[in-house]
Amino acid sequence: MDIGSAKLEWVAQRMQVINKLVEKYEDEQPLKGVKVAISVHLEAKTGYLALSIAKLGADVSVTGSNPLSTQDEIVTELKKRGLKVNAERTHDSGVYERNLNATLDFRPNVIVDDGADLTVAVHEKRPDLLEELWGVCEETTTGVKRIKALENVGKLKVPAILVNDAATKHLFDNRYGTGQSVWDSIMRNTNMNVAEKRVVVAGYGWCGKGVAMRAKGLGARVIVTEIDAIKSLEALMDGFEIMPMKKAARLGDIFVTVTGNTSVIREEHFKEMKDGAILTNAGHFDVEVSVADLERITESKHEARPNVTEYVVDGKRLYLIGEGRLVNLAAADGHPVEIMDLSFSVQLLSAMKIAKDHERMKAKTYAVPAEIDYEIATTKLALLGIEIDSLTEEQKKYLNSW
Ligand SMILES: NC(=O)c1ccc[n+]([C@@H]2O[C@H](COP(=O)([O-])OP(=O)(O)OC[C@H]3O[C@@H](n4cnc5c(N)ncnc54)[C@H](O)[C@@H]3O)[C@@H](O)[C@H]2O)c1
The missing domain is CATH 3.40.50.1480 (Adenosylhomocysteinase-like)
Structure with a gap:
């Protein structure tokens, strides 16, 4: 067959x-x-x-x-x-x-x-x-x-x-579907351990709740970034750290954007990141992690693994999965x-x-x-x-x- x-x-x-x-x-x-x-x-x-x-x-x-x-x-x-x-x-x-x-x-x-x-x-x-x-x-x-x-x-x-x-x-697809399939994609494309990592989830809507919940289940320390005060409070009471992206950028090992918004992670954030940070997006359009900014400021770029592009910014290596498109669909099975x-x-x-x-x-x-x-x-x-x-x-x- x-x-x-x-x-x-x-x-x-x-x-x-x-x-x-x-x-x-x-x-x-x-x-x-x-x-x-x-x-x-x-x-x-x-x-x-x-x-x-x-x-x-x-x-x-x-x-x-x-x-x-x-x-x-x-x-x-x-x-x-x-x-x-x-x-x-x-x-x-x-x-x-x-x-x-x-x-x-x-x-x-x-x-x-x-x-x-x-x-x-x-x-x-x-x-x-x-x-x-x-x-x-x-x-x-x-x-x-x-x-x-x-x-x-x-x-x-x-x-x-x-x-x-x-x-x-939305109660099942956005929350549990995105929650599981985003981690399936990140794990299969990087072959990295999620436990012990600091994961930054941008957006605590239905999808973000699932992504954060499953990251916690895998043993990660999870930070949530939000622009909504109520969602932020909810994330806090669900046991996550809340802070602005500018601060989270310095701490994160793995980033997942899932906001439906644009330029959630951009030049000012890339410049703060640690060497080796993994960048992914699960929102519908490929504008949440600003690939345009990455392309503009990178010193060099190459394919590090299938579906994973390495960008060098200020001497640090940042890894983007699936070109910044929905990570669970562009680089996995949804x-x-x-x-x-x-x-x-x-x-x-x-x-x-x-x-x-x-x-x-x-x-x-x-x-x-x-x-x-x-x-x-x-x-x-x-x-x-x-x-x-x-x-x-x-x-x-x-x-x-x-
Ligand atoms: N990858 C997938 O398989 C999949 C599945 C379902 C939905 N989606 C897409 O994921 C996105 C989010 O969907 P949802 O149902 O969770 O939406 P939602 O509206 O429930 O949640 C989005 C959250 O992002 C927050 N937000 C907006 N701008 C932000 C910013 N700059 N920084 C931090 N947080 C910000 C909002 O306050 C909101 O809480 C949409 O684009 C949706 O189409 C993807």
Whole structure:
């Protein structure tokens, strides 16, 4: 079996919530004839989502959602299985954009987006496609921010379901998914010990909490940097040190940015760092660790290991993993499969909702309906063989008695 096919087979056995949903809805063919464009980091789990959406009747076209996060063996395998795919692992943002555009040529009815590149491209560059576009489902925090920005200036023209904000997405994917996969990537790419290191996590949102929690579990001493007073207090009470990046820069052995912001680690910080510091980003765009600053001030640079670039700044060696792109996707396999099973189940059911209800929906952002969250959580618990209590009549009465 070739590698793409083997990877798809591996995830197929483990994405059991999606399998249950497909089993439940396949006869109905709820996406029959619906043109679905998918722009999500294209590795095996995303490939399996695309195949599952196709099983529900959709005509599917797939692309990546970040220049370095596509796995070419999955592209080959999806093409073999009859899907339209425009994607390749590339450093070149021009090639990446050409692939996005080719995917839009398909004139989708539903977009399953991650980071909102397709959604923004339709609104800003290809408004002719809006007539056939029924709605979009957005996977990540940064994409949600971009779509809300469109909505705030009155420019959002289709319904947008904010998949990221579903409980069965961000509570597990952003926290435990990013928490585990960031460390998987840093460990496999450096072969270094995490225990005894000082780890600096920039941003204590859902992702940052997971990254800090898992670093602590691996034995690291963890420093958190934040710009929000409440999140800072929360990190402090969770047992982490809080300080500004300027100070943390001098102390850290391994840095992880996960803020959704720009230039969180920049020239003034690089200059303070210790020889040998490891730099990584897990936020959506490659602007959190300022690679532009590194490139400008470096005395020399070379590939120290696969996926690891050594920059020499003021005589000190700094190591950047995955070119400053999402470290868990550009230089590893992304989130654990069971986590993406939950997130992609939200995507699948949200795409079905748009297909069914788009005529009644308005051009605005929508929360994922609670029924979808509960359908996924209930299915997952049942698959794990875990039972929970339900309210007695007395308890229902008591809770409604106030
Ligand atoms: N790598 C992955 O697989 C993955 C998975 C999910 C989300 N993401 C991306 O990660 C990023 C963060 O997502 P999230 O859900 O944690 O967002 P969030 O909004 O919950 O948290 C971001 C945090 O960063 C803080 N912050 C902003 N600017 C900062 C700065 N200059 N210094 C320190 N802290 C700062 C904010 O106050 C906030 O607490 C987004 O870009 C999101 O799209 C990546």
